[in-house]
């Protein structure tokens with residue numbers, strides 16, 4: 001950035017202040033906007049806003065977990081990362097200094113927490129200049145702001161201006177917290193952390209346009225009591241969507257009961273769902289409540305609802321119509337107060353046409369269909385999710401950093417992920433172990449290559465060592481990512497994906513001597529989903 005072109009914070013135009021204030025009730029918009037403005041007014045090449053995980057060490061200056069809420073100029077997978085203060089001396093030092101930014105000039109001995117996460121700095125991290133400022137709200141540590149510049153001495157003379165921006169960030173954080181307290185939204189600004197006990201886990205990660213609109217839609221429909229049918233391919237995250245629907249609903253304090261309809265043995269489906277009375281069948285030695293009763297006052301999640309046998313569907317209709325159930329072997333009607341969420345990766349309308357699913361149940365279930373987009377349509381969310389899974393594996397393997405090579409990132413963006421997020425999760429888990437076994441980490445840092453991830457032989461572009469710029473990695477949507485066209489098949493996309501699915505299943509069957517369970521594991525799919533996919537592809541009866 002040209003220093004002459006930089007204006008001081010006091011020149012922040014009023015309309016920008018207005019935009020920040022208007023975004024106060026939407027932290028997902030507010031924090032990226034703040035960083036955008038800051039990067040235009042300060043000479044930084046990368047910056048991040050990190051939030052203390054409220055459940056991990058708040059109140060203690062040097063302990064706890066930091067979660068990135070927004071980043072700029074850092075690799076997109078940074079948003080999935082978590083930074084333990086105890087493992088990052090620079091962040092710990094920032095957290096311990098109150099009342100002013102802390103500067104780490106080029107050549108500083110303390111390792112940089114973003115080592116490998118600033119694309120342009122991969123090769124020359126030691127020559128850059130960093131500043132961090134801790135942010136407090138109501139006297140308690142709330143988070144921190146970090147700024148990185150690629151040139152030595154870049155922040156000389158900017159300390160005051162940086163302190164101003166840190167104060168602005170803290171004031172905005174205080175306003176967000178206050179609004180959250182008023183609306184009862186305890187997760188203010190910590191969207192990706194809600195319901196995640198260890199800061200890693202249960203809320204869908206995603207900021208691409210299709211995921212952003214899905215998340216908004218979930219939050220809107222969550223407030224109602226409508227039956228929701230969650231649709232999408234295998235592994236896209238339908239269960240996470242159901243969890244979020246429940247967590248954001250007025251029933252959040254009630255139970256969320258999960259039933260995998262595909263896993264219920266035919267003979268027990270009705271008893272599992274509706275319960276039974278003693279003596280209803282051999283083995284029914286006592287009265288037992290079913291899932292509908294267990295979900296009373298909460299939500300019942302019927303996963304893989306397309307697998308439900310027709311007889312159970314008939315009984316379900318009454319439950320959906322008027323909340324009435326009958327335990328197996330009893331005449332008594334029991335009324336339950338249950339919100340139903342169902343999910344399927346089948347085309348239920350086609351199942352209805354073919355007589356395998358009841359039309360009346362289908363209509364009751366599909367009151368509000370929510371479609372979860374396949375991973376290949378989510379652009380750089382692929383890298384955000386990769387960051388989440390890298391972080392989990394980093395912690396598991398006790399590494400200082402686990403990251404992707406530039407070529408691995410490119411291949412991830414180009415690969416179609418037929419097994420969606422589950423496949424990505426498994427590819428990173430497998431790749432991390434493979435790499436850990438194959439070579440020692442370099443100063444605690446392990447970099448995954450396309451070969452580690454099983455993405456080396458798939459005819460996709462992207463060799464090691466090709467240049468990646470900050471903007472290319474951060475902002476380029478997948479469709480614009482550099483890709484070599486010559487090897488692309490001349491087929492409609494769906495046929496090409498099916499072709500790849502078929503080849504991969506065949507290849508793994510050969511590799512695992514026809515053992516379907518091992519193939520399912522290798523492909524990151526549930527066995528039942530693999531069977532369904534194989535049937536659809538004509539590889540199995």
Ligand SMILES: Nc1ncnc2c1ncn2[C@@H]1O[C@H](COP(=O)(O)OP(=O)(O)OP(=O)(O)O)[C@@H](O)[C@H]1O
Pocket residue numbers: 201203204205206232233234235236237238239240241344345385388421422425526529
């Ligand atoms: N957006 C996301 N953020 C974080 N993790 C995700 C996301 N989507 C999916 N996952 C993870 O991917 C895995 C598969 O997700 P999930 O089981 O919800 O998929 P599904 O659509 O229900 O699959 P299936 O139809 O095969 O049952 C899980 O481990 C889940 O935690």
